[in-house]
Amino acid sequence: MIIKKINLYAIRLPLKQPFIISYHTYEDMPSIILEMETDEGIIGYGEAVADEHVTGETWESTYQLLKHTLAPKLIGMSPFNIEKIHEMMDLTVYQCPAAKAAVDIACYDVLGKKVKQPVYQLLGGRYHEEFQLTHVLSITEPDRMAEEAARMIGEGFQSFKMKVGTEIGMDIERIKKVRERIGMEVPIRVDVNQGWKNSSQTLRALCHLKELNIDWLEQPVSADDVDGMVRIKSMTDIPLMIDEGLKGIREMREIIAKQAADKVNIKLMKSGGIYPAVKLAHMAEMAGMECQVGSMVESSIASAAGYHVAFSKKVITSVELTGPIKFSKDVGDLKYDVPYIRLTEKAGLGVEVDKGILEELTGFKSFIE
Structure with a gap:
């Protein structure tokens, strides 16, 4: 099984009320959703929520890094090879953990669905x-x-x-x-x-x-x-x-x-x-x-x-x-x-993604294959 296609969605998640912490007030939460598709038709989802105050990443930089640098290198790799994928990402770019997390999470979602087991x-x-x-x-x-x-x-x-x-x-x-x-x-x-x-x-x-x-x-x-x-x-x-x-x-x-x-x-x-x-x-x-x-x-x-x-x-x-x-x-x-x-026993992450809401919240998107 290999990774065939990566779709990226830059979204903003609406908060019920502003989230206020010492260094910032969030009116909504910017996020990047990564959709990974394999040659067997299995689809897994990952996510990157960047915080420039903590890791130095921004919503925009994370999207561009995934689109132009990391996602193209993933095409043809096996999602089972988690160690190799992390090595590839670490050799390609220093730090940027939120971007790497989106890839990692999507791989685990795919693997769980492949073997029909929850990620845990x-x-x-x-x-x-x-x-x-x-x-x-x-x-x-x-x-x-x-x-x-x-x-x-x-x-x-x-x-x-x-x-x-x-x-x-x-x-x-x-x-x-x-x-x-x-x-x-x-x-x-x-x-x-x-x-x-x-x-x-x-x-x-x-x-x-x-x-x-x-x-x-x-x-x-x-x-x-x-x-x-x-x-x-x-x-x-x-x-x-x-x-x-x-x-x-x-x-x-x-x-x-x-x-x-x-x-x-x-x-x-x-x-x-x-x-x-x-x-x-x-x-x-x-x-x-x-x-x-x-x-x-x-x-x-x-x-x-x-x-x-x-x-x-x-x-x-x-x-x-x-x-x-x-x-x-x-x-x-x-x-x-x-x-x-309490987590369920559903395969992968156990989360069904609503594509309608995903599209509704998306500001911009890309497809890499």
């Missing part, structure tokens, strides 16, 4: 039966965040991730208001998205968070400041998670060597897809570190890919892939059972 069966089999979903609170006024948290509890959610990373005093007020509103027992995770910049600022903020029962604090300092994470970890008993500071194997080696975090957030868009994400999970397991699989707010396609990785690995103990819940219109049909996610 190709990764070691199913370990988890379900994961609890965490509702993500984007940055707004403290009272509004507290009100949203209370409303989401009414809708079945049992844990929250708070986006902060603006002025520290206002961030502390946000966290306190949410904690007061939902009580001390509901889990709260705080994601700073690099917004507190350095370890000194973070330690100043942590003085006010000691008594608020925070599950963990995520990426408070700049992505490359691993030593800052080490300093914070040595001076607080609130668990630390690293996100933007972890992309691939090089960063994971440094994080492990310096014991810079208690937990790592693996994202397919940062690591380059399913295959390298699994490698990172294995490295973390050998170092005794827990993992989460997160996302760049992706459609059902890439969200399902992340779930297949998470469901197959014991070391992955939490997930944050709620993009499809945030969209008013999605290209796929990944099913959520709030407050849980």
Whole structure:
């Protein structure tokens, strides 16, 4: 079986409400959908959601890289040869993990459909039966965040991730208001998205968070400041998670060597897809570190890919892939059972793509064969 044709769709996924984090406000989510067709007529789907603030890729650059550089080289290759495909991509272009993730995910979707098995069966089999979903609170006024948290509890959610990373005093007020509103027992995770910049600022903020029962604090300092994470970890008993500071194997080696975090957030868009994400999970397991699989707010396609990785690995103990819940219109049909996610036994990613919606959301497209 060989890859015969690649179709690319540059789409914008409409959000129900703006998604606000420390470094950007998203009115919608730009995404590239990759449709891979083999000589046997099997079609697989991949996705790239670029984030210029994290990996340096943009929606436009990712589309052009796939169209002109990577996709033409895939024609005639076997989707079974995942290792060779990643080697080809790595030799062709440095980094650009979101573009590579689109190719990788589509290959796994094809392989699962070929052998009539869900992708998690190709990764070691199913370990988890379900994961609890965490509702993500984007940055707004403290009272509004507290009100949203209370409303989401009414809708079945049992844990929250708070986006902060603006002025520290206002961030502390946000966290306190949410904690007061939902009580001390509901889990709260705080994601700073690099917004507190350095370890000194973070330690100043942590003085006010000691008594608020925070599950963990995520990426408070700049992505490359691993030593800052080490300093914070040595001076607080609130668990630390690293996100933007972890992309691939090089960063994971440094994080492990310096014991810079208690937990790592693996994202397919940062690591380059399913295959390298699994490698990172294995490295973390050998170092005794827990993992989460997160996302760049992706459609059902890439969200399902992340779930297949998470469901197959014991070391992955939490997930944050709620993009499809945030969209008013999605290209796929990944099913959520709030407050849980339970994957089906459908072949491949287990996602049916609605070509009508895909075409509707497409701004521009290309076909390579």
